[in-house]
Amino acid sequence: MPSDSSDDDMPLAKPKHVSAATVTASADRKMDKSISKARPAPPGLSIRNGPIDDRMDIDSGPNGTIKRKSRNSTGQTVKYKEESDSDDAAPLAKRQKSKHLPPSIKDTATLESSDDDQPLGTKIAQRKADIEKAAAKEAKAIRADAKAKKATPRKAIKDESDDEPLAKPKKRQSNGVTSAKKANGVKKEDSDSDAPISKKAKKAAPVTKGKAAQAAKNGKGAAKAVKAESKDNSEGEEEEEYRWWDAPKKEDDSVKWNTLEHSGVLFPPAYEPLPKNVKLYYDGQAVNMHVDAEEVATFFGSMLHSTQNVENPVFQKNFFADFKDILKKTGGAKTSDGKAIDIKDFKKLDFTKIFEHYKALSDAKKARPAAEKKAEKAEKDEAEAPFMYCKWDGRKEKVGNFRVEPPGLFRGRGEHPKTGTVKKRVLPEQVTINIGKDATVPTPPPGHKWKAVQHDNKATWLAMWQENVNGNYKYVMLAANSTVKGQADFKKFEKARELKKHIDRIRSDYTRELKSEVMADRQRATAMYLIDKFALRAGNEKDTENEAETVGCCSLKFEHVTLREPSTVIFDFLGKDSIRFYNEFSVDRQVFKNLKMFKKAPKEDGDDIFDRLNTSQLNKHLSSYMQGLTAKVFRTYNASWTMSQLLQKLKVEDRTIPEKIKLYNDCNREVAILCNHKRTVGAGHEAQMEKLGDRIKGLKYQKWRSKMMMLDLDPKLKKKKGAEFFELDPELDQEWIEQHQQFLAKELKEKIEKKFEKDNEKLVAEKKSKLPAKELKERLKAVSELEAKHKKENRTKKVEADGRGASVEKLTTAIEKLDDRIRTLEMQSADREGNKEVALGTSKINYIDPRLTVVFSAKFEVPIEKFFSKTLRDKFNWAIQSVGDDDTWEF
Template sequence: IFLCIASSLFITCHLNTVWEEEKYEDGIKWKFLEHKGPYFPPEYQTLPDDVKFYYNGKPVKLSLPAEEVALFFAQMMDHEYTTKEVFRNNFFRDWRKEMTLEERQLIMDLNKCDFGELHAMHKQKVEARKNLSKEEKLVNKEANQKIVDEYGCCVLDHHRERIGNFKIEPPGLFRGRGDHPKQGMLKKRIQPEDVIINCSKDSRIPEPPAGHRWKEVRHDNTVTWLASWTENVQGSCKYVMLNANSKLKGEKDWEKYEVARKLKTCVDAIRAQYQEDLKSKQMGTRQRAVALYFIDKLALRAGNEKEEGETADTVGCCSLRVEHITLHDTLDGQKCVVEFDFLGKDCIRYYNKVPVFKNLKLFMENKQEGDDLFDRLNTQMLNKHLSSLMPGLTAKVFRTYNASITLQQQLKELRNMKDNVAEKLLSYNRANRAVAILCNHQRAPPKTFEQSMANLQAKIDSRKEQLDLAKKELKQAKKEAKGSSDNKLLIVVEKKKKAVQRCEEQLLKMEVQATDREENKQIALSTSKLNYLDPRISVAWCKNMEVQLDKIYNKTLRDKFAWAIDMTEHDFVF
């Protein structure tokens, strides 16, 4: 069965992220591939005459390239990014590259630039889009659907398949995550001359936009992408791939979670082995054992996976350096504690304190800042060792396994059939949150968080007042109906009871919602849900707890995990 499934595996992708290239396994190749190529964003249109950019208080008519980049900055002025020194410096340097010589000689100081009218115009356009009539929205929807119909599908081995990211990302300013050193840099417009097309020799070659040509047309049936280009900020390749909800992608997901599930049968033996290896006389074996402990227990990424051209000082387990850990004889009442502090994937800070010490002290002997902690280990060596313990086992499988098993255990501990739907969803999010904390999935609090919470609290206070009033009215109705045989009075009492009950339910729902929002303020729940949690656990939980699946999975996730929804019974165990 495994070989049959493996022979049909095709695509791997991540929603809304950089698409990675993936080679076919076992020499499997497609026979026919035809598509229309990627869809390019419209060209920039100059500003209206009544919207001006000002420098040092005077209006300046910018050249078209400089004006477009100026608008990118103006569009972000409500965001805290534009207040960060790194962002501003990177933006100004790249913006000046788009200016004419005369503009560069004039515009020397970003602080003297006034983007106010450009920002106001952008906000007006945003509001106008929000206030479109139903008829106008329908026209836009139909226009978008025509684009999807033309560019959003391909023919693969004579089967029609949806394409995931068929639209080329428009130019703009790079944001990154965390404190990325390249934030604010200009993401240049991708032209057809930058794009490599991949399709069958006997297919209709996609036509580039008028006046343009493709960088190259390939007929490589050993790779899984339809189009490829290199973005300028980090120098990484991006790919057009099949949609996440394609049948072939579903089979790939199934295999990923089955490998993690298989780890459950031998994880105790693997843990016993690396615990024994902690005492090995071979330094390389000891380092491998400590790294495995960190990957297993702390869910650290393996490391050594930085893309070519990436300059951010991000590390994983195998690429930790001496300055990333501090050893404490005692800390917070615990003995022999190691303190981690480093930038992980996407420049997200990892900070943790763990009681483990002896071997790390040995590894750090005669080393200085900048030296590798694991100087006799890299990701390739680690994964080679793991694959010898179990076919298909990599460091990432541990992350998937520990995330899924943690979710299942937390859901079991928090299970209460007497809870209402809102309380059940709070329990689910708390279980998911435990996984997000384990995997260090952080986010910055939404800029509208405080106002959103204030609005919700106002609704809670108003509902409390309504509840107090409803209780008083119920008390009065009971008093009037006491000792009376008048059915009308009894009916009034029942209505007042229902009103009180309804207010209590609504108040509880709002209070649970407030708790959930507060607890999720700096935690990103979607990353683990998308990439690390076996969806069959969530589907089975919904069936057991009588909760509709759309309460925890949006349409994108329901499409992506359609295979799990169809096959999972309520008694599924990871």
């Protein structure tokens, strides 16, 4: 008998349970009988979003008993980053009472409601089903159109543009992205490379600054609101913008540049040691240590305000381990008289003095005069100027992240196992430079040299190094508004547009294969359903020892999925960036049945749900429908297609610009809901909403005062307009009014003091004497006068007309303007309330084709600045310029 002594100290491998290779008819029937016959909720819906609760864990155990599963994977998240559960019973949307009145502050205008008794969930499901039907119809029409054109002699179609939307008159586009068919069909790509795109349209003339300004002023020509020329800071001359969407295609797609010049990277400043009177304390004793160890101590001490991190046991443990390690390497810790201190208990460390030192520095920095801040900024800009731009094939391109990250403590996101680990200072000896052969190599800091210099013109990075925490490589790339990044974005959205040709066949196939006898095919079809319907990421295997245990669809474990009859699936796992993904979905009955089958005993915690599927197999299958198709393309397609369908159905005639913006945001929000792009409610949301509510109340109070002034000027108005016109808004009780009056007095006081301080700064700059203190005292009399006026108004319930030339006509005009401001703020409030669990920015930046926004802007004459910030206008310049004023472009 072989000895087993060698195995005594080895952990036993956990048994891995795998689903059967095939699904027999008897197993299928048995599973059918185990499924509840209760009427399920409409499939394809997110039921709720929040922490899990014991009542939801109702998977049946092997013997039919109720099994409650542990949730080890999310324990830390719940403890340190609590996710609030929304108990708001308000409906998702309400129809506006009239075209001029916004919804209530608490309403979320996402989906139109009606007076029927149809549940909102059913309406959302129906809307989603209608959008999917439209997608299938579009796909069939595109293929039929392509087939017809293929059968037509070339001569008959050579003058036709391929990019006309279906069922619309032919109209030649000027966007350079000639058509859904042309742009998608000319070149089939298998990756999101940075190669320029071939275009059919001729080069358009650059937009002049004068035209751009006029377009922005008129609210027309969204594309032209962006400058067509960029200023060369180093040479002081302007150069014409490179319109890559109009440029001819390169012969070699793999070559990214022919010439490349840049200045390397900017390293952070050296560490400045603490003053001698600022020390780290251990068990009440001041600690002396090497400057390298002191720097690590300041990393922790300077962030005591970030309790979410410094109170996290994992963060503390990792920091303390690294701190002790560097102490050991640098000679250890000593008392003021030179005696060694054995630091072995984290709880005995006191970083208070270090924190107070850095807080004092921060407060002093904030309190500096404006002139000093301005001078420091100018000095910083001057130091950074050489690194901000590079020469890429002779063109000036902005560099994105040229600064090397300073040393500190790694925070990570979610439950990262290495949170608190020391991020070491990056030295030039770790940095590889990528530059043109004939270019001057940047000079490293004195006493240092680069790790390597290479001339790889197939790479788009300028510099690279490896960080110590996770061993990841960091790259210096071009900025988001650069040619390279723009081309990558363009190709991403074009690939999503290409998917609309095939989406009906893909959905039809995976729906059929949900009942396949081959287990691998059934699992693949189920995964595709989840990825398509609920925007789950595909997921990849992780090195759990060094990385957070993040999960995607294909890597779901037994414990990540809970089933609740009749058709609800509860997901609870750590997703991308260790962010907890918790959601409940109503799924198709066959999908529910399949997941129950994939979780069937003897499977248990730790076992894979999709044990016969991985991401590579899934993407290989998808590529059989369309070259380069991967699971991630579905997220972009679903968001963009849904947004395009919603925008087409909008009725915005006779709407103001704020109302049009809100309608657009409502569509964006609906995309997030239908595509399940959700987020946790921000910690400061309630405070922000309360502040906005107070602003609205303040305007209503101001409106009431204006009406009372009208009565003061003409008492007969009460009879003419009716007493109701002059009544105080029910929201404004006396207690709130008195608090608001105190706020107004305080606000006026701060305004006067700030103006006084600025006046003095200006006098000092002009080398004149400061204003005397009595001048401030004299100015502050206005505050006392305001307080006295408020007291009198509260006592008499009357408001005396003030201001020069006060008249009923002027007050009437003022009230109309206040009404407009109130309506605008109430729309903003409804927007924010509706967006509290929706990641509008993420959807708009990453998933919704920006050309849809540009078309909306041009068609309804809303300035593009209302939708895209300056940064986004730079990033999506290709979309703004290529679509231009053409409002017929379609996704």
